[in-house]
Amino acid sequence: MNARSAASTRRAPSFMEIRTSDACLCVDLGIVHRVETLLEWIRVPRAPHGVVGIGEIRGRPTTLIATEALAGKAGSKRKPVAVQEREARPRHVLLFGEPFGNLALLLPEGAQVQPLRVAPAQAVIVDRSRLRRFLGGLRGAKHGMSGDGAP
């Protein structure tokens, strides 16, 4: 390793990489608050596509977003979720900082998560503006009492 690369590897990481079998997401550390363990969550009937449910994180109801939905994977569909996830194994969530403090990304089981300095070329970068666009899409999506929430 030459001096230049040694110096660059000492620089603080900028992203949290979440890698699953079919997606690679790099979340800008500037919008990440912390990683938490979630023991249980409940589904929210007719929630917009991309929302898995809500979980209580340190006394605060937190909306859980599916990683696949944020990755914007083509053809990603709503998957059946268990009604109440109390019996499920604890899962990790990536809690966003303010002003997205009521949102968290539900990390897929078996996902590899690591801090990265440079995002790989094929990765989907999730930064403040992408998260805003995603939320705007959720609000504009057909959902609620008159639809089934499917996109």
Added chain:
Amino acid sequence: MNRQALVRIFLDEGRRYLESARLTLENHRMDGEALQSLEHDLHALKGMTQCLDEKEITDLVYRAEELVRECAAAHDENPLGTIPKAGLRQAVAEIEKSVADFEKRCTRHPSSGVEDGEVMPRHVDLPQITADAEQIDGLFESANRLRVAFQRLEHRLGTPRSPEELDLRRTLTESLRSLDREIRGIRLMPVRSLIPILESALRRWSDQKEVQVSFEVRGDQIEADRGILVRMIEPLTQLLRNAVAHGIETPEIRRSSGKPPRGRILLTTYRDPERIVFEIVDDGRGVDPRRVARRAAGLGIISYDTVPLVEMHQALALLSEERFSTRSSDDELAGRGVGLPSVREQVERLGGTLNLESSPGRGFVARLGVPTRITMLDLLQFEVARQVYALPMRGIERIRAIDGAPNAASQAKDAIRFSLRTLLSDPIVGQDDDPNAAHAQEKEGIVLRLGGQELCLLVDRVLTRSELIVRPIGQPLESSGPWSGAALLPAGGMALVIDPARLLRTAPAYAR
């Protein structure tokens, strides 16, 4: 707050815990979750009875708690085995009887709760009006509705058409503001009200542990909502209990460490713009990070290799871990791993925070910050498709049995009928493939009146009624359904709170 006020709080809050324990026993299979809920209720009840110094009830609760722990151990060994409920039922029934006897004694001799030697006024010069907290909450709610109705009316009326109308509107606006302020004022209580409870508990615990403690209080004139203060009793007593059990040394040890023989615990209350902060500082032995780390390694929370590397802030974080205790054996005073994690949980459920600091050999600081305003609602909880939901009690007229779907309509023919199962079950879940079979699960109807209209909400089963903290769910979910927030359930988890007005407005298609 005098002893009688403490008794009132105990009878009010303590009954909720007992009711919750009884409902858990009646409605649930005794699995790990149910046992944990029972343990939580009994532990909270024990804290309250200890504060009251009611030894008979405390002993009964302690025995019941032990029984629950034995059951939990049996369940851990054989998760598929059945835990018999009879012994637990008997234990809870004995506590209920003992609490009922205590209440009778208090009713016959209102001063019977007063300790020997405690100076209490035997009479008051002026008659006092007492109001139930629920009634005050109702008044508060009515004032809120009045204010909203007035705002809507003003919006409809538009610009005032005469000076008299303008004057009337101003008078109404000012009166409503004043009403709101005064009702909030009624709910306020000074922190001072809690001090006798804390002092009494501290005195008993220090005697039990043979330590000498002076208890100093600052900022006790600060006032906060009754709902918040009542919910702070348990975490504060737990922290004081910890200070005596783990912090303050015996006089001999303190002398040998160059400290005065009498330990010191200081409770300071202060406000910042949005929070009320309770700070408990003791000058005891503090936290030894290595000892905490060794214990954590013993429990498998960290590896033995990392023990020498654990710093103070990491040790304090470990202390707040669920089921962590630095004591190797349980005792009645210190509890069993339900100390700091339980404090943290209770404070966080109020939307607050717990911060800890310590210097080895010099003491421990616990800082609880809670919001000055929390929303508490009296809620009816019910189950639909195996998920718990809640409805505000206000407006609910009655609950009726529904004998299966075919007769549901005829049994509630005066009301607009909503099948919450249809409304709330998500087609994507695919659990209700057969609509008739699904509706056959609807066994009860919650009848409520809304704007002159009677609604009957068909649900699978009604669970319980309780006053719960409700927190907003925020966007994007807030506008995705008839939700007014999420209620934090006493046993952990949440229930979505349904706003009946939104339900009626947005889902006519689901009326049956």
